[in-house]
Amino acid sequence: MSLLEIHKIDAFYGDVQVIYEMSLRVDKGEVVSIIGGNGAGKSTLLRVISGLMQASAGRITFQGTDIHTEPPENIVTHGIVHVPEGRRLFPLMSVKDNLLVGAYNKRARPDVEKTLQEVYQLLPRLAERESQLAMTLSGGEQQMVAIGRGLMSKPHLLMLDEPSLGLAPILIKDIFETVRKIADLGTTVLMVEQDVRHSLSLSDRGYVLEHGRVVMEGKASDLIDDPHIRTAYLGM
Amino acid sequence: MLYIIEDMINGVLMGSIYGLTAMGLTIIFGVLKVINFAHGSLLMVGMYATYWAITLTGVHPYLALAMVIPAMFIFGYYLQAIVIKPIFIAEKNVREPITVIIVTTGIWYILDNLALLVFGPQYRSLADNPLKGKMLEVGGMFVSQPKLFGFITAIITASTIHWFLQKTVMGRAIRATSMDREAASLMGINQYRIYNVAFGIGAATTGIAAVTLLPFYNVFPTVGVLFDIKCFIIVVLGGLGSISGALLGGIIIGLIESVGPQFMTATWTEAIVYGLFLLVLFVKPSGLFGQKHDW
Numbered sequence: 001m002s003l004l005e006i007h008k009i010d011a012f013y014g015d016v017q018v019i020y021e022m023s024l025r026v027d028k029g030e031v032v033s034i035i036g037g038n039g040a041g042k043s044t045l046l047r048v049i050s051g052l053m054q055a056s057a058g059r060i061t062f063q064g065t066d067i068h069t070e071p072p073e074n075i076v077t078h079g080i081v082h083v084p085e086g087r088r089l090f091p092l093m094s095v096k097d098n099l100l101v102g103a104y105n106k107r108a109r110p111d112v113e114k115t116l117q118e119v120y121q122l123l124p125r126l127a128e129r130e131s132q133l134a135m136t137l138s139g140g141e142q143q144m145v146a147i148g149r150g151l152m153s154k155p156h157l158l159m160l161d162e163p164s165l166g167l168a169p170i171l172i173k174d175i176f177e178t179v180r181k182i183a184d185l186g187t188t189v190l191m192v193e194q195d196v197r198h199s200l201s202l203s204d205r206g207y208v209l210e211h212g213r214v215v216m217e218g219k220a221s222d223l224i225d226d227p228h229i230r231t232a233y234l235g236m
Numbered sequence: 237m238l239y240i241i242e243d244m245i246n247g248v249l250m251g252s253i254y255g256l257t258a259m260g261l262t263i264i265f266g267v268l269k270v271i272n273f274a275h276g277s278l279l280m281v282g283m284y285a286t287y288w289a290i291t292l293t294g295v296h297p298y299l300a301l302a303m304v305i306p307a308m309f310i311f312g313y314y315l316q317a318i319v320i321k322p323i324f325i326a327e328k329n330v331r332e333p334i335t336v337i338i339v340t341t342g343i344w345y346i347l348d349n350l351a352l353l354v355f356g357p358q359y360r361s362l363a364d365n366p367l368k369g370k371m372l373e374v375g376g377m378f379v380s381q382p383k384l385f386g387f388i389t390a391i392i393t394a395s396t397i398h399w400f401l402q403k404t405v406m407g408r409a410i411r412a413t414s415m416d417r418e419a420a421s422l423m424g425i426n427q428y429r430i431y432n433v434a435f436g437i438g439a440a441t442t443g444i445a446a447v448t449l450l451p452f453y454n455v456f457p458t459v460g461v462l463f464d465i466k467c468f469i470i471v472v473l474g475g476l477g478s479i480s481g482a483l484l485g486g487i488i489i490g491l492i493e494s495v496g497p498q499f500m501t502a503t504w505t506e507a508i509v510y511g512l513f514l515l516v517l518f519v520k521p522s523g524l525f526g527q528k529h530d531w
Contacts, residue, residue: 050422076424088419090412092527101412104405105424153424 001064003028003188004049004080004157009058009068011041011048018044019212021058026157031179031189033199033220035233036209042192043085045209046159049190050082051075063156077105079156085165085192087146091135095126098134098145102152111154119148122181140171147178151187158182160191164198176202196233200224208233242377243494249383251490253448255474255483256390258467260442263397266477267414267434268316268324270333273340275467276460277347278439282308282446283455284351287360290450297367297451298385304443312439317432319343324428344460351457359454367451386448393444394483397437401479410434414477469513475526484524488512 002025011019019041026032034042047053049060051072060068062078070078081102090098099119103112120127123144129137134145143163150158160179164172172195180202183189193199200206200220208216208229216223223229230236261275272278285307289300320339327333362368370381401407412420413430421427453459470489474481489509496505516523 052418052422071426072421073424073426076422082422084419084422088416088422090415090419092415093408093411097408097411100405101408101420101423101425104409104412108424109405149423 002026003063005061007059009048009055011044011053011055022214024207024214026188026190028188030205031183031203033203033206034192034209035196035206040209041212042209043161046082046161046192049159050080076153077107081150081153081155082159083146083150083161085161087142089134089142089145093134094131095134095145096130098149099152102149105153108152108154115152115154119151123148140167140174143175155187157188157190162192162194164193164195172198238376240495240498243498244491245379246383247491247494248487249387250494251487252390252483253386254466254470254490255486256393256448257445257463258470258482258486259479260438261467262471262477262479262482263441264435264438267410268431270336273337274343274347276464277344278442279446279463280351280460281347282443283450283459284355286447286450287455290362301444301447304447305440308443309436309440313432313436316435321428348457357457359456361454362450365451382451389444389448390483393441394479397479472523473513473516475523478525481523481525
């Protein structure tokens, strides 16, 4: 049984359907990339998994439990954390307070001090900046805080929505190295990315979304050599 | 000269009580992003609660705090949970749920008229009031003792709320929700529960204000209306959502109201208050202590 199983979900924004009968799975310990153009339904998929949106049909199971009817705050407690697009930090709170809020759920709360030290070890920049307001950080640092805040919830599955968005190439490299480190430490990662080359090169598997449907799936190394991907997403 | 200093002191004291009165409004707005039009009614409920707590038990007015704070917290908590929350849920996809404002207006009318029905229209004041008309003499100046107690209470309340918001798990969750409720829910925070707690804290703070007011103020069913407009002005002046801003806004208005009449007819001070209010809106719409954080 996979860690996360999504079975034929539909999702709508008002009357507009953005996801059609989508099925996918994430196994324990994997890094899975979801790639696709704008409007393919990538972010919506993450929003449905994390409970910000409800799927109108289909089911989602996590560790064997149905989660598709639960509100976002319960889904975090199950062990799925969603690091949203655009980082969405709490701007007027210090870096440390942002991280502490990440450990709000009752599963993570008792270990908050220990988790905080682990996050500081993984992302030493955050320890240096702990008393600075989140809004005063640079884009790369903000992304690190967003990822750190996600890790504070002690997730089994970390979902990242475009972690490289709006960052300079050198920082993008940093972010992806961090993601790889997190995966190597044992957290399963599901990542939505526009930077197809980078994300596939560190992933185990990938799904390609177009117009709300999965059009291709497979091992990341196969996808990166696929002629369709090379022309459509890598510009070769 | 002495008169002016005396007026300034009394203005600061009264102003801090105004600030305390407005603090609940600013807390509720800061978290729910909704102007609570029933704020004056919460104050009225708090004042009746204080009045009956003192009259029935015969304790010192300030000991009523031990009863009024928990009672008002529970009242606010369930008012939000039962009456307001369903509207929030129905308007989940609306960014600025205006209907909630209309609901709070309804609560205002219902509470005021319930009070009229139950307690009647008469003005009530504490019968056996140890603080009544008590003055402290400091170097030839007279300072109202109940107002001094109110000032101290306001400072303690503001510092306690500040500490609570900064240093506790619940406080951080409240701040997080006030800045980005969707991101907060992704962190495992149930936004509606936070709304309940924030409304409870706002009501409890208003209850504290009611306790400080009662030793020198009458209570009657529409007493809240007298404070409503003042509270709105204070909160906008100090910056919506800012605790220290509410205190400072209150003190500014208290000062104008007490020092002004030395130089002009008392009615003119009202005009000055509104003039200043407009000026702040023109120059710094987010208020003196308000922070913009849309980025």
